[in-house]
Amino acid sequence: MWQRWMIVHKVVLKTVLPVLRRLPHRVSVALLGAMGRLDLLLVPNQAKKYETAVAEAAERLGCSWDVKDVSRKLSRHTYRWRARDFLLDGRSDRQIAPWFKVIGREHLDAAVAKGQGVVLLANHFGSHLLTSHWLFRQGYPLRWFSERPRNVSKYMTKQFQTDGPLGQARMFISRRSTPADAASSILRAGRALNAGLLVKVACDVRWCGTHTANASFLGRPLSFSKTWVSLAAMSGAAVLPVFCRIEEDGIYHLEFLPSYHVPKEVGRTGQDSWWVQNALNVVEDRVKHYPEQSNDYFFWGEVEEQVA
Amino acid sequence: MINPILQSELADSVRAIARIPSNVPVTAESRLVEDLGIDSLDLVSIVLTAQETYGVAIDEDDVAELRTMADLVVYVDRRRNAAAA
Incomplete structure (x- = not known):
């Protein structure tokens, strides 16, 4: 049911986004919020679905959230989250600049200034895609070490068309890659870091296989990829955690945390699981403070089944 | 012709990095992934160790072509000779 509803969301968004992009940003964001609330009010069992997910x-x-209130707020963010960075398409850098409130830019610039590359430690909290959008707009040399995203703005798609040895095109990975192909991608990402680029890796990617770490996240034991730990250790690049949430007024709150380094010998000492858990703890802390920004996490099970 | 000394050194390196049990033979014919169970991060470590140990540059694009121990030994040997020339 949830999967079917996600498809409905996609169709609705495809229809309304061209109109929303012509409206003032604040109005567009408010309308997306209203659409989410309508979902909750009109679709049978939708409110129950949200409340169950939030209560669980x-x-x-161990949080004492007001389940109904969080569910309402979460529903208002659903279409905003699904809209990803499409609202910013066709807007100039000057137009979108006031829509971002950036905290900790000094951490970002200090990490970049070291010249050893930056592992931008991302996640799926809030409006996570907007971090990359902002970085591209600001001219930071960013690459993604991830699967190719299916739905992003035309602006972002264009940014992904960088070619050459350090280009984005050959840095995308796939769950279906052979170990040799995956190794090539990791080495490319390492080379990009050595060249001083920013490489975005999500710390909350559930993965199967040998190079995974078992960690607790959102109160559940799960298996996560620890490739980002290996990449940071082998490159010596700074690891910079980042978060982005969207508020009711349409402002994207970007937050860069202080950077840190992963010791080179982490693989040999078997401490990589600790780094994975540590990164997830920081994300979990944000979820506890801003549960209404956790659309992805609260419905994880269903999304996973859809992928399978 | 495979350099036997290099093959022995690389076999030791592969065995150590991928924690291959001593009862599993690592020969020139051994397939890295299928026979030795090497995964992507092991392969990255093998490549980086070879680069460091032998002072050779291994192109990321060539890694996918290194299917067997013999491929790895011949590739590193060729790169080492090219660097020395």
Whole structure:
């Protein structure tokens, strides 16, 4: 049911986005919020679905959230989250600049200034795609070490068309890659870091296989990729955690945390799981503070089944 | 012709990095992934160690072509000779 509803969201968004992009940003964001609320009010069992997901998360995390209030807020963010960075397409850098409130830019610039590359430690919290959008707009040399995203703005798609040895085109990975292909991608990402580029890697990617770490996230034991730890250790690049959430007024709150380094010998000492857990703890902390920004996490099970 | 000394050194390196049990033979014919169970991060470590140990540059694009121990030994040997020339 949830998967079917996600498809409905996609169709609705495809229809309304061209109109929303012509409106003032604040109005567009408000309308997307209203659409999410309508979902909750009009679609049978939708409110129950949200409340169950929020209540379960609250129980697992030991949080005393007002379940109905969080569910309402979460529903208002659903279409905003699904809209990804499409609202910014066709807008100039000057137009979108006031829509971002950036905290900790000094951490970003200090990490970049070291010249050893930056592992931009991303996640799926809030409006996570807007971090990359902002970085591209600001001219930071960013590459993604991830699967190719299916739905991003035309602006972002254009940024991904960089070619050459350090180009984005050959840095995308796939769950279906052979170990040799995956190794090539990791080496390319390492080379990009050595050249001083920023490489975005999500710390909350559930993965199967040998190079994974078991960690607790949102009160559940899960298996995560630890490739980002290996990449940071082998390159010596600074690791910079980043978060982005969208507020009711349409402002994207970008937050760069202080950077850190992963010791080179982390693989040999078997401490990589600790780094994975540590990064997830920081994300979990944000979820506890801003549960309404956790659309992706609270419905994870269903999304996973859709992929399978 | 495979350089036997290099093959022995690389076999030791592969065995150590991928934690291959001593009862599993690492020969020139051994397939890195299928026979030795090497995964992507092991392969990255093998490549980086070879680069460091032998002072050779291994192109990321060539890694996909290194299917067997013999491929790895011949590739590193060729790169080492090219660097020395």
